Every structure is written in C-alpha cells, then in structure tokens.
Amino acid sequence: MLIGVPKEIKNHEYRVGLTPASVRELVGRGHEVIVETQAGAGIGFEDEAYVKAGASIIDTPEEIFATAEMVVKVKEPQPHECRQLREGQLLFTYLHLAADPEQARLLAESGATCIAYETVVDRNGGLPLLAPMSEVAGRLSVQAGAYHLQKAQGGLGALLGGVPGVAPAKVLVIGGGVVGTQAATMAVGLGADVTILDRSLPRLRQLDTEFAGRVKCVYSSTESIEQYALEADLVVGAVLIPGAAAPKLLSRELISRMKKGSVIVDVAIDQGGCFETSKATTHQEPTYVVDGVIHYCVANMPGAVARTSTMALNNATLPFALALADLGAEEALKRDANLLPGLNIYKGQVTCEPVAQALNTEFVAPADLLG
CATH class of the missing domain: 3.40.50.720 (NAD(P)-binding Rossmann-like Domain)
Structure with missing residues (x-):
C-alpha cells in the first residue's frame, strides 16, 4: 500500500x-x-x-x-x-x-x-489510541493551570503547593478517567489540595485506593460540582463520552460566581467543551477571560510537547x-x-x-x- x-x-x-x-x-x-x-x-x-x-x-x-x-x-x-x-x-x-x-x-x-x-476500542472497552494523548493532556492541564494562576498571567497569584504556613491551592478535577487521573497525579505531586468528581462509584473506590487518601474522591452531582467549583483555584474539565459531544457541566452562571483570577482548563474542548463558556483556542493565544475567570481551551494541548x-x-x-x-x-x-x-x-x-x-x-x- x-x-x-x-x-x-x-x-x-x-x-x-x-x-x-x-x-x-x-x-x-x-x-x-x-x-x-x-x-x-x-x-x-x-x-x-x-x-x-x-x-x-x-x-x-x-x-x-x-x-x-x-x-x-x-x-x-x-x-x-x-x-x-x-x-x-x-x-x-x-x-x-x-x-x-x-x-x-x-x-x-x-x-x-x-x-x-x-x-x-480495546478488548476492555478502553480507548487505546486516545489514551496516550489523554495522558499527556491530563498532565499538561495542571502545568498550564499552574502557570496561568500566576499574577503576571492574569491569575489570582496562587502557588499550587502553597508554602509552610500558607494553604495549598484547591484543584477540582471533573472526571476520573485517564485525563482526570493524570491531572490529579500532577496536582498531588505539586502539593495541591485535590478533589476528583466522578459518577462511577467503582471508579471512585479505585481512585481512593490509588491515591491512598491524598485526593478527595466525591460523587459528581449538580450540588457537588457547584460546591467544589466555587472553592477551586483551578478546575480541570476531564469528562469524555466516546465519540459524542461533551456535556456542559459548568454553567455560565456558576462560572460568574467563581473566584476572580481562578483558572479553568477544558480538556474536553475537542468534543465541544464541558463548560458553557468554552470555545477553542490555540497555543498562540491559549486563554481568554469570562467574568474574571481565565479559560484555557487549547484544542491540541499535546502539541505543546x-x-x-x-x-x-x-x-x-x-x-x-x-x-x-x-x-x-x-x-x-x-x-x-x-x-x-x-x-x-x-x-x-x-x-x-x-x-x-x-x-x-x-x-x-x-x-x-x-x-
């Protein structure tokens, strides 16, 4: 051929x-x-x-x-x-x-x-050709979020890991799949206070065991999304329905009440994005601001590495x-x-x-x- x-x-x-x-x-x-x-x-x-x-x-x-x-x-x-x-x-x-x-x-x-x-798909129903880029994007999402939290980049000026005497930043990861797991791994490694939301109780149990209690594993509901998003300094959207458009999990109204200078990273942007205010951006102009919240929605995140x-x-x-x-x-x-x-x-x-x-x-x- x-x-x-x-x-x-x-x-x-x-x-x-x-x-x-x-x-x-x-x-x-x-x-x-x-x-x-x-x-x-x-x-x-x-x-x-x-x-x-x-x-x-x-x-x-x-x-x-x-x-x-x-x-x-x-x-x-x-x-x-x-x-x-x-x-x-x-x-x-x-x-x-x-x-x-x-x-x-x-x-x-x-x-x-x-x-x-x-x-x-693979024999277990996984997505073997998406997984490598999901791993990369999940890790990059926290790097990008940490960078844009810096005051010089328009963020609120928070260090993910904090320092002795100052609490670490709060990171919310919505979705406990490959992207979410890798994002949480990076955030925990940087010393952040991390919460993962997911609708699968078996998956939450797996994550709780995997992270040995270093991550809060919470069932995803409208109430829990609202509660943890309003507290978060960084939110990573890591949801995926294979082949389908991503569900909108953060409404514009909720985003308008989030911390000014907080950052949201929408890794689901290739599938239309999981935040109501998401629109695709590029590595040349990766962010924009809605209601004081920085949006990072680069559609080819793994292209950065x-x-x-x-x-x-x-x-x-x-x-x-x-x-x-x-x-x-x-x-x-x-x-x-x-x-x-x-x-x-x-x-x-x-x-x-x-x-x-x-x-x-x-x-x-x-x-x-x-x-």
Whole structure:
C-alpha cells in the first residue's frame, strides 16, 4: 500500500502522523511511504531520517492526497484537505466529528473511508489510541493551570503547593478517567489540595485506593460540582463520552460566581467543551477571560510537547496502521472488532452512532455497509 504523511497545518501543531521508526516498520512489510518535506522537522525528525527509514520525500501535500492510498495524520483535516480526499481513499487520524458538522459533511462528500483514533476500542472497552494523548493532556492541564494562576498571567497569584504556613491551592478535577487521573497525579505531586468528581462509584473506590487518601474522591452531582467549583483555584474539565459531544457541566452562571483570577482548563474542548463558556483556542493565544475567570481551551494541548506526544501516539497507532496497510481497510475492519468502532465515515455515511446523535444525522451500522 502507498501511505502518505502530510505536514500538520493547525496553529502550532508540530506532531506528525508517522515517526521514522514507524515508517521503517511499514517499509519492512513491503509498503511504500511518502512524507511531505519537513513534516517532522519541528520535533527533530528531519527528512534525512525518513529517507534512511525508507520513505520518499514529497514537496507538496497536494501530491500526497492525490496519490496515497492511506493518509496518516494527527489532527483532523482542515476544509481544503477534506476536499482533496477522494472516494475509496483511507484517512487514519483524530477526527472529533461530534463538534464539527462541517468536517463531517466534507468527509462524507469525499467518499473516503475515515477511521478516527478516538473511537477505536480495546478488548476492555478502553480507548487505546486516545489514551496516550489523554495522558499527556491530563498532565499538561495542571502545568498550564499552574502557570496561568500566576499574577503576571492574569491569575489570582496562587502557588499550587502553597508554602509552610500558607494553604495549598484547591484543584477540582471533573472526571476520573485517564485525563482526570493524570491531572490529579500532577496536582498531588505539586502539593495541591485535590478533589476528583466522578459518577462511577467503582471508579471512585479505585481512585481512593490509588491515591491512598491524598485526593478527595466525591460523587459528581449538580450540588457537588457547584460546591467544589466555587472553592477551586483551578478546575480541570476531564469528562469524555466516546465519540459524542461533551456535556456542559459548568454553567455560565456558576462560572460568574467563581473566584476572580481562578483558572479553568477544558480538556474536553475537542468534543465541544464541558463548560458553557468554552470555545477553542490555540497555543498562540491559549486563554481568554469570562467574568474574571481565565479559560484555557487549547484544542491540541499535546502539541505543546509534540515530540513526546508523537512518539507516544505512534506506539499506540502503529499496530493498527500495519493491519490497515497489510489487509486493506475493509478486510482489517471485518477482522478486528476493536478497530471497527473507529470507522466514522464510510461510503458517504456516518457510521459512528454517538457522532450521528451529536450531529442529528442518520446513523448507518458499519457492519451493514461492510457486508
């Protein structure tokens, strides 16, 4: 199979779909890989490394979209990239379609087969291709929050860990999944006073054991969200409904009553955000202020540590990329019940039920189309 890797073009996005090490694996299995020039240069993967791994370097992204049988990216394709996709071509990347009806429409019109990293599952129902970036984003959320709590950044001037004689800052993490666990780990490590809210009692028990009492594990309800948000210096939104739009857990009215100079970090922004006042930002302009509360809503948070993120992501995606290349999309999807939920758009139809519900459009079961 001919596999193409275009350079990412979102604001301050330096990740790349395949590392040279991944290219070497694909080439070793008899596949051909073409990489846009300088696609990985921003994180130290120069063209020479790709050539050494067996890839060919291509000058323009248009040539990659025009010739590749499978396009491997990191972020969702931008509108002009969607329009370059063609019928029968395979796109393997993050899509987050629930919050992006325009992208869904363009991908459906292209006729391409679109597999989203974020809805591929494992045998336990986990999200193996989302987990590495969730780990990164969870850890970064606390770093970003701590930075913007500094007075020079507009924050209220609080140090997460406090000092002897001064109480530590209060951190609220909403959601006890991968993002929330990693956020809490970082916050505890910095000495903060941490509370996790979640609606799963078994998960709260696990977290209580994992953190050995260093984190308050509280059942998430309208009342508990309000109580702990009003006390918090930093709130991390870490909720996820796979494939679906994120629920709005902090209303504008509640945010208006929070501490002035407090910070909220919305890690769910790719899925539309879990705060009513959230809107996507970039690494170039990461924050804005609503009612005195600083909002950090960067839609590609792991891009801030792009080299670490790229390698972590490739560790997870490479086995699936190899299967898709070896077998072709249709056969790989038929054989792998864990890959099948990743199929979001196929033959012009929406084939992921949570996406269809979020977009209020028809859902067609992928198995029906695949036969």
